[in-house]
Amino acid sequence: MNLSELRESLPPYADDLRVNLGRVLLGTPLTDAQAWGAALACAIAARQPVVIGVFTAEAAARLDAPVVDQARAAASIMAMNNVYYRAQHMLGGARHPIGLRMRAITSPALAAAGVTKADFELWCLAVSAIAGCEVCLQNHDQGVRRAGLDSGAVHEALRIAAVVHAAAVTLDAAG
Template sequence: MGLDAIKAALPEYAKDIKLNLGSTVGATTLKPEQAWGTALACAVAARNPVVLREIAAEAATHLTAEAVEAAKGAATIMAMNNVYYRAKHLIGDENYASMPARLRMQIIARPGVEKGDFELWCLAVSAITGCGVCLESHEKTLRAAGFTREQVHEGLRIAAVVHAAAVALDAQAALA
C-alpha cells in the first residue's frame, strides 16, 4: 500500500522515480503533514488513479480528515486558477491584468489547515500545471510566512516525483 505499491508498479525504465519517491515524500525535511499534503495535492493534480489511490491511502495515516480535504481542495482550486492566471499571462495583453477574476476562491482564505501548508500545496500543484504567475505568487506568500527556500524546494521536489510516477504509470497503462 502507498509509496511501496507505486514503486512496485513502476516499470524498470522509471527506476530513478522509484528511488526518488522514497527520498522525497518518505525522507523530507518538511513536517509529515506538509509532505503528505503536498504529495496528495500533487497526486490529485497528476490524475493517475493508481498514484492517487495509493498516496491518498498512505497520506490518510499522516493527515487529519480536514487536511485530506484541504489537500484535495488545493489541487482543485489550483486546477481552476492555474488555467485562468496562466492564460491571462500568456495572452500578453496587459489589459487583462486589470480585469477581476470573478471566480469563487474562498478555500484559499479558509482552507481548514495552516495557511502556509495550504500555500505549499498550491505551489506544488502550480509546478505540475506550469503556471508561472501562481508559482511566483505562492512562493512569495510562503517566504513572507517564514518558509525557507529549502522548504519550498522540498515541495517542488515532491511535485516533480509524484508527477513523474503518474506519467510512467499512465504510459504503462496505455501501452499494455
C-alpha cells in the same frame, strides 16, 4: 496499493523514479502535513487514478481527515486558478478582474483543520509547478515565504511535485 507497492510497480526503466519517490517522500525535512498534503494535491493534479488512490490512502494514514480535505481543496482551487492565470499570462496580463470565488485560500476551515497558511500555500505552489503556471508559482512562492517558510521548503515541495507527476506519467505510459 501503498507507496511501497507503487514504487515496486514501476517498470525497470524508471528505477531512478523508484528511488526518488522514497527519498523525497520518506526522507523530507517537511512536516507530515506539508509533505503528504503536497503529495496528495499533486497526485490529484496529475490525474492518474492509481497515483491518486495511493496518495489518498497514504495521506489518510498520516494526516487527520480535515487536513486531507484541505489538501484536496488546494488541488481543486489550483485546478481553476492555474488555468485562468496561466492563460491570462499568455495573453499578456490580466484584463479583467477574475470574478471567481477563491475562499479556500483564506477559509476559516484551514485553521479549524489545523492547516497553517504556510502549508496551504506550499501545496498550491506544488500543484502550480505541475500545471506550469508561472504567475501562480511566483505568487505562492511569495505566500510561502511571507508565511515563514524558506527556500528549502519550496525546494522540497517542488521535488514532491516532480516525483508524483513523474509516477503518474510513467504509470500511464506503462499502460
